[in-house]
Amino acid sequence: MSGTGINNYLRAVGIDPAATGPSDAELVARFSAAQDEAAFELLVWRHAPLLQRVCRSVLRDQHAAEDATQATFLALARKAGTFTGRGTVVGWLYRVARRVSVRLAKQRARYPAASAELDRVPAPDGPGAPADTGPLCEEIDRLPERYRVPVLLCFFEGLTHTEAARRTGLPVGTIAGRLSRAKVLLARRLSRRGGALVAVALPVVSGTFVGSTARAAALFATGHPIAPLVSGSVLSLARGATQPMISSFKLTAAVAVVCTVSAGVWAFNAPAPVPNEDTPPAAALTAPNGDAPPVAALTAVDPPAPKSDARIAGAVQRAKSANTLKQILIAIHNYADAYGAVPQDIVDKNGKPLLSWRVAILPFVEHERLYKEFKLDEPWDSATNKKLLAQMPNLFRVTDQAKGETKTYYRVFSGPGAAFETGQKLTFAGITDGLSNTIGVVEAGPPSEWTKPGDIAYDPKKPFPKLEGPFKNVVMAGMMDGSIVPFKPDLDRAEFRKFVERADGQVVNIDDAKADVTALTKEDLNALDKVLKEDAELSTRFAKLLAERTKLLEQLAKKPAPELDLEKFSDEQTALRAHIVRLEEQIEMLKKALEKK
Known part of the structure; x- marks a missing residue:
């Protein structure tokens, strides 16, 4: 029985799986304040099926998906003290799980499984295997956070609108409205790819997995050794998810x-x-x-x-x-x-x-x-x-x-x-x-x-x-x-x-x-020349695309009933403003650097 099926069964026999439970944010706060392992274990019970399904969509290997899921929860444990935001725990877990699984997939591509490990690798997905959710997850990645969270809670984890509202602290109407809008967007985008929005079956997570993950998370958050509980590769993935990524x-x-x-x-x-x-x-x-x-x-x-x-x-x-x-x-x-x-x-x-x-x-x-x-x-x-x-x-x-x-x-x-x-x-x-x-x-x-x-x-x-x-x-x-x-x-x-x-x-x-390293080598000058050329090309291309987008919006606005996703464009404008702020900060930094020289 899938995770969604279990929730439906519990409701059928009169048990509401989310009726009296604390919100995700409350559980994270409880774990951060007192290292409450039970609180974290409940978080794992709630979201491990979702994360395993999401990770499997990238890795296509249940064992690897479990490793990526464990690494994601370890990252949450380490970041619990700095976690802020209302009703965004599941969204944060989803984003980190996607990044971790993509990273693990690249590692596995570089270092194929040795013969001694082949017995751990499952056969290719057959008729009884879970449906491919790769395209669905890719489209969910594109959704704004306010739409993504209701989809993850209601569509993936099978919660009702009331349960999702209680879990996130948002009004029921807000959850219902955002979920409805998100499903329309997903259905439209998936149809363009030749697919459709279908129900997602989640795996059943064992108590052993939940218990060992929660215990490892509690130790990891306090800097204690966790070698017996998780593998070195899981720990490496978790640390990579909790530290600033090294730039390429x-x-x-x-x-x-x-x-x-x-x-x-x-x-x-x-x-x-x-x-x-x-x-x-x-x-x-x-x-x-x-x-x-x-x-x-x-x-x-x-x-x-x-x-x-x-x-x-x-x-x-x-x-x-x-x-x-x-x-x-x-x-x-x-x-x-x-x-x-x-x-x-x-x-x-x-x-x-x-x-x-x-x-x-x-x-x-x-x-x-x-x-x-x-x-x-x-x-x-x-x-x-x-x-x-x-x-x-x-x-x-x-x-x-x-x-x-x-x-x-x-x-x-x-x-x-x-x-x-x-x-x-x-x-x-x-x-x-x-x-x-x-x-x-x-x-x-x-x-x-x-x-x-x-x-x-x-x-x-x-x-x-x-x-x-x-x-x-x-x-x-x-x-x-x-x-x-x-x-x-x-x-x-x-x-x-x-x-x-x-x-x-x-x-x-x-x-x-520190050494005085102001001199430039030939290698530096060649790299600088390439960077400046690429920067000029990207700037020109960006300006042209932005101008074309504005022109098309003006033309579309003149129609009697324009099909405009105003919320989407609002999100994109917010992202543009943030990019402009970063550019302004970089320009000021470069000006100061020139003044020093």
Whole structure:
């Protein structure tokens, strides 16, 4: 029996499934205020069938749909404290579920199922399978929020107008009117695509799924480990849904170049499962007595002279590096959410390092199958593990590295006092200097095999380690909060140590530590030229379309009974006004940047 069928049955026997229940907004508020797991469980009971059906329309795989649904509820749990709006919980869940399922579909397209997983993949939809709701969901995406919510509650979940009104806090007449208008719009649009508006059958969600999802959500909201309850891929999807999306390279590079030309400066400061490794894990930044080490000890080794083959990292290259560092740091946060501590090198029962932390985060960078191929109880250069060197993910590869390269520049400082320390269970709470002031991952050489344990060895009693390349004008570093800082390659070693130490209490000045990266490379100029041409083309095209639209509206208005969807045009005008405001803000920003230069 479908979810809608269950509701109808309950009404037939005299039970109103929504008669006395709290609204969705009340449940979210209750969960946010007191971590009320029962309140969240009720939300899952209410909306999991809808979300699973929506996700399946994109993924066409029930197991994957369940993963996307779980990730959506985890995202809601994490965002519950900032959730506002009246009667929009189901609309928010729908939008996030669509984004999460599309993201998962792209991942699955890039990494087809391994033979060991084929038994989890259902056969193609047959006569008894649910009808394809893909076109319907696509048209629902186009509806304004006020129309979408009644459709989701009444048409998908099978609530009556009275129940939907109680659930959202809206008047019954408002729900009825909006639903009627929405069904007319959907029927018209679907008919143009050769389809029709038909009833939607929702799956029955098991109590086990509801209970485990609610429990995982409660833990996820408070930052506790949830690894036993959900898979690494679900957690990765949830974190991706709760954090600002990393811009695509094209957009990031374009913004980088424009800002570099306009302002003459460049700074990567961010606003949801490497290294001379011949030396052992390093020690801390503080002296044995707890005082800061003598300056002489900190500066015993000068920064190495830039390698002759090192190149300049322009704005485009720095944007690429920033995106890579952010993705690695997101994976580190995902791992910490799952296991309660930042990742460390994989060790044997005696504490001997076997494999790098980069192997440990593979499930959180969309390489779970590669992770499963490793023998975690064998060293990185064992017969089995060594064969996997050639499969280094592109994420660990700097732009100019060859396709078959097995060495990486993405490393961490490891040792007592640093953010990473092999054999220790370190948490973000232990980084008392602040996540934004502590280096997480750095783009520095010499490179090492990506699976080999041991990173940049750090010891306060020894000279600061050398950071060689790959670029001679900047050392790109991802701070533990996900922000990116382009450090001066010749930054005073005493200052550099302050950013490595996680709890030394030293005051840092990030602005003084940033490299002067105003120069443009040929790559930057080419990218800028392309961006400006595309911007001019898009502006011209937009102006022509807007003028044509206005002309057609004027002609249509002269007819005796014009067929105008005034509400739709009102929504579009609101969107245009918002776009104009954003453009005005960007123009002011660029003017100020020019004035500074």
